[in-house]
Amino acid sequence: MTLRIYNTLKRKKELFEPVEDGRVSMYVCGPTVYDSCHIGHARSVVTFDVIVRYLKAKGFDVTYVRNFTDVDDKIINRADQLGIDPLALAEKYISEFYDDMEVLNVEKATIEPRATEHIDRIIKVIEMLIEKGFAYRIDNDVYYSVELFKDYGKLSGRRLEDMKAGARVDIDKRKRNPFDFALWKSSKPGEPTWDSPWGKGRPGWHIECSAMSTEYLGETFDIHGGGKDLIFPHHENEIAQSEAAFGKTFVRYWIHNGFVNINQEKMSKSLGNFIVLKEIIKHYHPEALRLFLLSKHYRSPVDFTDKAMNEAVAGLDKIYGLLERIEKQFGPVSGKDKTRDTTVFREQFCLAMDDDFNTALGIATLFEVVRNMNRLLDENKNSFSQNAENKVCLGRADILKMGAVLGILNESPEDYFAKKRSTGLAKKSIDSEMIDKMIKKRIKARKAKNWAMADQIRKQLEEMNITIEDTTEGTIWKIKN
RNA sequence: GGCGGCAUAGCCAAGUGGUAAGGCAGCGGUCUGCAAAACCGCUAUUCACCAGUUCGAAUCUGGUUGCCGCCUCCA
Known part of the structure; x- marks a missing residue:
């Protein structure tokens, strides 16, 4: 190469x-x-x-x-x-x-x-x-x-x-x-x-x-x-x-x-539009900033806006969301995963990077793998063949290798979402215990098939910028943004 | 005045001769009590405009228009 x-x-x-x-x-x-x-x-x-x-x-x-x-x-x-x-x-x-x-x-x-x-x-x-x-x-x-x-x-x-x-x-x-x-x-x-x-x-x-x-x-x-x-x-x-x-x-x-x-x-001092790194980090995950910066070629100008940063956050959430899914299904990354021959990384990501460090193209590859792995997980919901499990873990290894070059995906999915929850709550000064209580109440309502009450609680949470996901493993909640 | 860069969908963005990646947003579907998440499908016959080269151009050449940067400390 x-x-x-x-x-x-x-x-x-x-x-x-x-x-x-x-x-x-x-x-x-x-x-x-x-x-x-x-x-x-x-x-x-x-x-x-x-x-x-x-x-x-x-x-x-x-x-x-x-x-x-x-x-x-x-x-x-x-x-x-x-x-x-x-x-x-x-x-x-x-x-x-x-x-x-x-x-x-x-x-x-x-x-x-x-x-x-x-x-x-x-x-x-x-x-x-x-x-x-x-x-x-x-x-x-x-x-x-x-x-x-x-x-x-x-x-x-x-x-x-x-x-x-x-x-x-x-x-x-x-x-x-x-x-x-x-x-x-x-x-x-x-x-x-x-x-x-x-x-x-x-x-x-x-x-x-x-x-x-x-x-x-x-x-x-x-x-x-x-x-x-x-x-x-x-x-x-x-x-x-x-x-x-x-x-x-x-x-x-x-x-x-x-x-x-x-x-x-x-960006210039006379225009007074300098944005200091510390300020950005207060609002966005550092990895979202990296993803944003790297999603355009390094030689081109890049326009920093809240909209662009929110898109980067959405992308990062999507990747970590998949990693969380895989971890729940197959456990954390093992030593064996690290030695896997990651062909997508080798054949696609490196090809992109070899062409004057084309990180934007590399990131496209990363998202393709994310989509493919999500599909595999969807298709094998009930029973996983050894083959499917291998494919998913290989995909994860690919994703993490790409992430390591880009300097992202450095946290465990739990930590990533936990951090996101706590900073999101702090911003709106919401108490997580209250949320847990509301969710418990909603679970009860759902068991009793009291949909009206369940939906009302969800609506209340929605207004607090919190999204509910009823998964097969139970109800979880996420900060929207 | 001199030098250089850029123009691709609603938005962001790859692609430098072989028939338009990826992300966000939107719409339709699968799943779901309903949602959310995820997945599937749809969304540029066309790449600022005009002419040329070529079997073939978003990609090369010439011109036009528009935007931007550097020439002063700056990442």
């Missing part, structure tokens, strides 16, 4: 061939830690989480590096406003980031380096750039000279001449070219600072990624990812720095995820 990846650098899908057989080295730009994670971060993080999970599922030995930018203008400004230490601010948001990732069921990266812990390496790379003539010093700052890097613009597909025309960049007369960017910035009093050959200062934004990625992954590595917005200037500058410093191809495959819109509007 061959994996094809859309490479931003080539603007087309390419066969994926890692530098080293069986191993993948991958770097993704992590957050600048000056504020809480929003849904845009969530999309990026989930996209690359799934990519890593899939690469591992394919048997690759993956080294995944995701950094923290923990010193930067934005951090310093925010800390200034709050009157606290910039590094303490960074620390706070790093810890918040970890909390968010845990909730989102995002696996930890192999290495999670911070800029402030790699100042020596950063200085070393800057020195190399100065030595090779790509960087120049102005007072106590160091700049990169974009005109000297002949391939400048190859990732973003723009030329320096074109950009000059409509450029809205600040004119710093000291710079040789307006697009020259800072490698090292001298620090003002009170800012975080490190000693360097150019005096006290701190690294520019782009250099840390060149320094840290190559330190852990080598001077040429396989995959570099991030949001589309990073293509220019950040990733363009990373290429310029790294290829100038090391004289080698920096990255073989560039992967960029699309944006999240909110109700068809670009």
Whole structure:
């Protein structure tokens, strides 16, 4: 099975061939830690989480590096406003980031380096750039000279001449070219600072990624990812720095995820429509968010709306509903199930994922299996042949394998529905004991064939957003939404 | 001004040369005391529009229209 990846650098899908057989080295730009994670971060993080999970599922030995930018203008400004230490601010948001990732069921990266812990390496790379003539010093700052890097613009597909025309960049007369960017910035009093050959200062934004990625992954590595917005200037500058410093191809495959819109509007601070991850999680199950994000291709824009999220919830309910049905019939997943040869996973899901991580198509496969298993359960209501049981358990194994790559279906069906019930009740401040009482009363009424009373109780529950299901094993209730 | 993307059913969304996946919603049916859940069936002769290439196009080419993103910190 061959994996094809859309490479931003080539603007087309390419066969994926890692530098080293069986191993993948991958770097993704992590957050600048000056504020809480929003849904845009969530999309990026989930996209690359799934990519890593899939690469591992394919048997690759993956080294995944995701950094923290923990010193930067934005951090310093925010800390200034709050009157606290910039590094303490960074620390706070790093810890918040970890909390968010845990909730989102995002696996930890192999290495999670911070800029402030790699100042020596950063200085070393800057020195190399100065030595090779790509960087120049102005007072106590160091700049990169974009005109000297002949391939400048190859990732973003723009030329320096074109950009000059409509450029809205600040004119710093000291710079040789307006697009020259800072490698090292001298620090003002009170800012975080490190000693360097150019005096006290701190690294520019782009250099840390060149320094840290190559330190852990080598001077040429396989995959570099991030949001589309990073293509220019950040990733363009990373290429310029790294290829100038090391004289080698920096990255073989560039992967960029699309944006999240909110109700068809670009999410931005000026519009005030930022949605913080914590807020979403209050209303929706994290797995519903993942399912929503992954139901569209990672490169396309995706529109976050309550309607779309409710559809994702409905889909997730459907899958967990089936898992619950299977568990009631055949018990929880056994060790034997885990070693089953899951052909649908292997032949359909992986085929979809091999085509530039087409999760939307993969999810379609998942739902097909769900429907097929529900049908089998319906058809064999009374007596299950060994063959039918095998098929259903195989189907479940397929579903769970797909879920594992997508990072969903991580809970037991009981827990999933129990959690859903309790948060649903809490939202409306309803007491579950009262519901149990009403249901008991209704069961009695039904036994007495007092349908009028039974239906009235059901109607009352309906008004409380609770749905009754009279199954062969008894009456159960669910929160509608 | 420069660069790039997108347009598929009521909605969301896959599909990049071989005759339209999947989800949500809706309608009809099976099941049920009635429901719910689940399943079955129906819902795009057609993929923004026009022209072209081809035995064959949603898919390729040219043009038109509309929407969006980037070029400034941004996932």
